[in-house]
Amino acid sequence: MALPNGPVTASSEAEAVLFDLVDVYDRAYEAAAAELSLSPAQACVLGRLDERRGMGALAEELGCDASNITQIVVRLEALGLVAREPDPRDRRARLVGRTPRGDEVNQRFAEAFTFARTAVGRLSPDEQDQLTALLRKALG
């Protein structure tokens, strides 16, 4: 399991709860991916492929190196969850998209990752709005 990204010493209760939230969220994400024998990175990439797109676009969207994406996509392709096709508009580029099996696995992942849904579901609609507003403000 990935180590938590959190300082032990929080200078306020709000900070401490924030850390808890992030930690639990990350672990839940990882666990949901593991249920489907995926790494978190694989689940992430798979989730971005509702539409076909180029490798570069994916890398930029995810904020990482293109060669990183190549590797992850290669593994997803080996699992039969993703397919790469030549881009008819640009023969340098390759478009990635989910296969039907990829769609299915992605769907099952979305069902397995219940954390955010469950957490928000514990709040009333009003509280959800409050939380959204507060977090937006906190994010600046």
Next chain:
Amino acid sequence: MALPNGPVTASSEAEAVLFDLVDVYDRAYEAAAAELSLSPAQACVLGRLDERRGMGALAEELGCDASNITQIVVRLEALGLVAREPDPRDRRARLVGRTPRGDEVNQRFAEAFTFARTAVGRLSPDEQDQLTALLRKALG
């Protein structure tokens, strides 16, 4: 940079903001660690060593394998930030603790990781209390 742990498709605004928060938090943590030439895992372990403790205790607290901790501690030791000493009470065990340089680096990391502090600081004291209460409720 680590890929985000978030589904693109959130079924509510609150979920989407939650995802944003986690993503920004994780990236900020990683960036703060990188400023000090540390990996997130190294920063995490370093931050848990306000007091000397055994390797096993560290592993249990962080929810990972003991051999994982061994590796990370070995690297931190090579950087001179951490030292292992035999436990006088149990000659199987080794106690890990920060060196003075480790203290200094940890302090600088705490200063570099401004995200949680800054985010909470954008809220009034009342709002901070509300956020804390809402997140506690959401975490169940």
Next chain:
DNA sequence: TCGTTTGCTTGAGTGCATCAAGGATCATTG
């Protein structure tokens, strides 16, 4: 056309993470 930029891949290197296996020590029990 020629030089540059773009899109992606490859290769090398590092670190995190997990598992299996093993050595040393402790703790228990007969």
Next chain:
DNA sequence: CAATGATCCTTGATGCACTCAAGCAAACGA
């Protein structure tokens, strides 16, 4: 005691994520 089993940690092997440098092929621009 001595033997057994549990505990603490390390080592070795493996897989994946991530980064950087290098390179190829195609597109673009002067």
